Amino acid sequence: xxxxxxxxxxxxxxxxxxxxxxxxxxxxxxxxxxxxxxxxxxxxxxxxxxxxxxxxxxxxxxxxxxxxxxxxxxxxxxxxxxxxxxxxxxxxxxxxxxxxxxxxxxxxxxxxxxxxxxxxxxxxxxxxxxxxxxxxxxxxxxxxxxxxxxxxxxxxxxxxxxxxxxxxxxxxxxxxxxxxxxxxxxxxxxxxxxxxxxxxxxxxxxxxxxxxxxxxxxxxxxxxxxxxxxxxxxxxxxxxxxxxxxxxxxxxxxxxxxxxxxxxxxxxxxxxxxxxxxxxxxxxxxxxxxxxxxxxxxxxxxxxxxxxxxxxxxxxxxxx
Amino acid sequence: xxxxxxxxxxxxxxxxxxxxxxxxxxxxxxxxxxxxxxxxxxxxxxxxxxxxxxxxxxxxxxxxxxxxxxxxxxxxxxxxxxxxxxxxxxxxxxxxxxxxxxxxxxxxxxxxxxxxxxxxxxxxxxxxxxxxxxxxxxxxxxxxxxxxxxxxxxxxxxxxxxxxxxxxxxxxxxxxxxxxxxxxxxxxxxxxxxxxxxxxxxxxxxxxxxxxxxxxxxxxxxxxxxxxxxxxxxxxxxxxxxxxxxxxxxxxxxxxxxxxxxxxxxxxxxxxxxxxxxxxxxxxxxxxxxxxxxxxxxxxxxxxxxxxxxxxxxxxxxxxxxx
Numbered sequence: 001x002x003x004x005x006x007x008x009x010x011x012x013x014x015x016x017x018x019x020x021x022x023x024x025x026x027x028x029x030x031x032x033x034x035x036x037x038x039x040x041x042x043x044x045x046x047x048x049x050x051x052x053x054x055x056x057x058x059x060x061x062x063x064x065x066x067x068x069x070x071x072x073x074x075x076x077x078x079x080x081x082x083x084x085x086x087x088x089x090x091x092x093x094x095x096x097x098x099x100x101x102x103x104x105x106x107x108x109x110x111x112x113x114x115x116x117x118x119x120x121x122x123x124x125x126x127x128x129x130x131x132x133x134x135x136x137x138x139x140x141x142x143x144x145x146x147x148x149x150x151x152x153x154x155x156x157x158x159x160x161x162x163x164x165x166x167x168x169x170x171x172x173x174x175x176x177x178x179x180x181x182x183x184x185x186x187x188x189x190x191x192x193x194x195x196x197x198x199x200x201x202x203x204x205x206x207x208x209x210x211x212x213x214x215x216x217x218x219x220x221x222x223x224x225x226x227x228x229x230x231x232x233x234x235x236x237x238x239x240x241x242x243x244x245x246x247x248x249x250x251x252x253x254x255x256x257x258x259x260x261x262x263x264x265x266x267x268x269x270x271x272x273x274x275x276x277x278x279x280x281x282x283x284x285x286x287x288x289x290x291x292x293x294x295x296x297x298x299x300x301x302x303x304x305x306x307x308x309x310x311x312x313x314x315x316x317x318x319x320x
Numbered sequence: 321x322x323x324x325x326x327x328x329x330x331x332x333x334x335x336x337x338x339x340x341x342x343x344x345x346x347x348x349x350x351x352x353x354x355x356x357x358x359x360x361x362x363x364x365x366x367x368x369x370x371x372x373x374x375x376x377x378x379x380x381x382x383x384x385x386x387x388x389x390x391x392x393x394x395x396x397x398x399x400x401x402x403x404x405x406x407x408x409x410x411x412x413x414x415x416x417x418x419x420x421x422x423x424x425x426x427x428x429x430x431x432x433x434x435x436x437x438x439x440x441x442x443x444x445x446x447x448x449x450x451x452x453x454x455x456x457x458x459x460x461x462x463x464x465x466x467x468x469x470x471x472x473x474x475x476x477x478x479x480x481x482x483x484x485x486x487x488x489x490x491x492x493x494x495x496x497x498x499x500x501x502x503x504x505x506x507x508x509x510x511x512x513x514x515x516x517x518x519x520x521x522x523x524x525x526x527x528x529x530x531x532x533x534x535x536x537x538x539x540x541x542x543x544x545x546x547x548x549x550x551x552x553x554x555x556x557x558x559x560x561x562x563x564x565x566x567x568x569x570x571x572x573x574x575x576x577x578x579x580x581x582x583x584x585x586x587x588x589x590x591x592x593x594x595x596x597x598x599x600x601x602x603x604x605x606x607x608x609x610x611x612x613x614x615x616x617x618x619x620x621x622x623x624x625x626x627x628x629x630x631x632x633x634x635x636x637x638x639x640x641x642x643x
Contacts, residue, residue, distance in 0.1 A: 012479075019480050027492070143622035145572055147579040148594055148615040154603050155611065166603070258487030262576055266598070276488075277580060280495045292492050295485045303483055 005311050013304040020296040025070050028289050079290035084282045089290045100271030104260050107194035112249050115199045119206025138200035147262040150193040167268035190267040209241040250306035257295050367635045374631025377624035388438040395432045402426040413609045422609035425600045440589035445571035451509030453563045456516025464524025481514035494582045501584045508573045527554045557636035565629035568622035590614040
């Protein structure tokens with residue numbers, strides 16, 4: 001595939017990333033309370049830490065110098081110290097990454113697989129009872145605040161039925177295989193919440209994508225050749241309809257991260273979302289700044305990946 | 321595709337020629353335009369009336385909007401301030417008004433909280449959406465109409481806002497600027513206009529090429545006249561349907577912010593009711609009447625806006641019809 005296409009997309013992504021960096025830099029410099037005075041109020045930071053933090057923020061230098069240093073620090077993975085704990089933000093985030101990856105990854109996978117299957121089945125028998133019900137169900141879940149859905153699931157499955165633990169990552173009592181089962185038990189409800197939250201959108205997109213492909217001439221040709229209905233669907237319609245849906249999954253992956261914040265908070269899941277929640281309450285700016293930067297970078301990366309994937313799978317896009 | 325029976329029966333808008341009473345009287349251009357608009361409105365309404373999901377959405381919305389408007393007549397605001405309430409705290413639902421949905425931890429009837437919450441939730445949703453629409457339309461029309469460097473710059477700006485994780489940005493902004501109603505509305509509008517701008521730009525690009533715009537330009541019309549008289553009216557249908565869909569997202573955003581403790585502490589919205597219930601241990605203690613109803617209200621309203629939006633999209637953007 002064309003190197004020019006990839007180069008163009010890569011350049012656009014780098015430009016966006018630079019813009020995010022600049023925005024991040026200025027956003028946290030125009031905020032009402034300046035970081036050093038908050039620093040000074042924090043008891044766990046020593047004088048020296050504050051001096052270091054001041055240096056880190058470089059608040060005495062002219063803005064362009066500050067910006068260059070900020071970019072340099074960022075690329076070295078140095079996001080400063082947390083106002084609350086006094087530990088490096090990088091370490092704080094590093095400790096929280098894997099639970100989020102597990103939760104968001106698994107729910108995205110499940111939502112994609114089931115969303116796509118539901119969309120195909122509905123579109124192929126358009127107007128059937130299954131189609132109407134699944135479309136309505138998708139819309140209902142799409143209209144639901146994820147946090148509230150999580151609370152309702154806790155109310156039912158934890159409060160009334162007592163099938164699952166209310167929150168957390170593990171009860172810490174088991175080891176080995178027992179621990180895996182324990183984590184899975186803790187994972188089930190938050191994962192179900194996020195999956196239900198996104199399944200509707202994917203199902204709706206897949207459905208309309210299949211409906212569009214169904215009217216294409218190559219589908220009519222396949223039918224005219226006498227290909228069985230099942231094979232038309234499997235070999236002609238679905239592969240072509242899958243493309244926009246799969247790219248949507250990549251495009252929206254970064255936004256799932258945003259949705260995970262509230263779900264992690266409700267289920268006390270010790271991931272980046274819970275970290276964000278704490279940082280909001282403590283106004284822990286270095287942590288907030290790093291989270292915003294990281295999630296933006298992740299979204300840009302996934303968009304770039306989706307663009308390249310799309311260009312690879314659909315040559316028409318490369319021309320445009 | 322062909323005409324549906326309904327279209328055949330009503331017919332597309334016709335242009336009324338002169339007033340029936342006095343055929344000789346010349347009508348002003350303004351009267352002709354308004355006549356056409358009235359006719360188009362009646363025609364679209366007749367299409368809308370036959371759209372089941374659109375009508376269901378409209379009815380549900382009307383109920384909620386009526387409740388929100390009449391809230392001060394139903395119950396005085398003083399009755400739902402924690403200090404002045406008289407009910408027994410955390411009472412389960414019972415048959416006597418106003419305790420149909422029980423009470424919260426201050427003894428305030430949940431039913432009354434919901435009615436006042438409708439005011440805040442709908443206000444935030446609607447005002448934020450108007451902001452989104454205005455911002456998105458200005459950027460989209462400017463980019464599409466002027467083209468060239470302005471387009472390149474505005475387009476890069478729009479794409480950037482499309483790419484950043486808006487929920488995280490909204491959380492960061494509200495956390496920094498402080499949770500007040502105005503800030504929440506502003507932040508929701510700031511983080512969600514980009515989709516509208518992209519849509520409006522695309523539509524502006526097609527409208528710009530139409531003959532009547534060319535003709536207007538040839539007759540010496542200025543940019544302002546062309547934009548307000550020719551571009552905007554023809555882009556409006558797209559904006560309008562999109563706007564109705566945006567309200568759902570705005571209400572959901574407000575809820576998410578409220579659940580994270582970033583709601584306006586001085587006003588009751590459906591989101592803040594849920595947040596208070598959650599933080600008062602409603603889950604472990606089983607105060608379901610406090611937690612479930614506000615969520616159902618949110619689902620009903622966002623679902624209704626979505627259904628109305630889809631119906632409007634089908635009617636106002638007929639290329640989508642019958643798909």
